[in-house]
Amino acid sequence: MMQAVVSTASKWLSGLHRTWLRPRGAVVRSQPLPPTPGPVYLPLDGIRVTDGVGHTLFEEYAAHRAEARGDEETGWVLLGLREATQAVVLATLPAGAQRDASVSHVRFNSTAQAVGSRIVRQADRRLTILGVVHTHPGSLRHPSDGDYAGDSQWVGHLRGSEGIFGIGTADAHPGNGALFAEQPRPHVQTMGELRLSWYSLRAGAPVYQRLPVSLTIGPDLARPLHSVWTTIEAHAERLERLARQQTGVTFAVTDDDRGRALVVQVPLAEPGAAVRARVTEKEVRYYLVRDGRLLEADCTDDRVDRGIYLLLAELAAQE
């Protein structure tokens, strides 16, 4: 009893001593606030796919099959909003020309997809990764055992510890040709001979579940990027490094008199001023944006991060 009283008094005196000896004006280090309670995620009971995303998946799947590498597997990462029991798919990031693929496997070019996710999420920071779609060359309409081995580990990284998995096959019976899509079953969409079958998988679950899918009106927020995807792939490592190192880097797709390109912009300290790079697969041009004017810089470095840093260093030396 006496020991407890002495211990409490010592703690009180110690606290008082620290309070008195603290320098005036010193900041009181407060305890960190408890984390904000996050959203509650229940098992998914369905997904909504925007018509823009539906167009992308069916059109690019058909285009892929017509290419020289058309017999390989391909796929897309899906971005969107995760709600309590639903998810809305709003963007697709393609596997890329630099994917590692064959007739029996596909590994996406994830560095380009990381850059793509940064660009798409400029518009809405709530967008998250929901899952993947990949194709099977035969008629296996559900994920394989090999898919389960990887996916069952991976879904632990997703919101709600649950992922969405679409399987593309080319084994549908085109009842109405390819004029419009049909939905023969709640988890299946078809268009012409192409079929998408949708599943979900939760962490710890022994099998995938069929996932009812519905269409809603909306964009594929990443579609404008698909036309410059080879550019993104060609510069992905340097673009990703630049975005990690510099605050406020923005990206946009532009159409100008030279054609279509990716524009990367790094803000300068003065309001409205920036260093800008116009990036294509084989060429990078640099500009200074100042006082509403665009001045082309005399820099020909095709390594976009290096070119921007050289320009920033030159500007710093002028001040």
Next chain:
Amino acid sequence: MDFRPLNDTERRQLIGALRGNAESDRAILLDRRDTSFAGTSDDVTDEEVIFAIKSVPCHY
């Protein structure tokens, strides 16, 4: 400090955050350096998304 007007995207995000705060008690996040609006608790970090993208397994 930059006192420029908000652009359309920023204005839309701020209105959404204020509505979420009023209707659903969702937190509005402030930048610790200058107390500017830094999103809502619904936002997902680049690190979380990119880690998941880079971890996508091979599919068969």
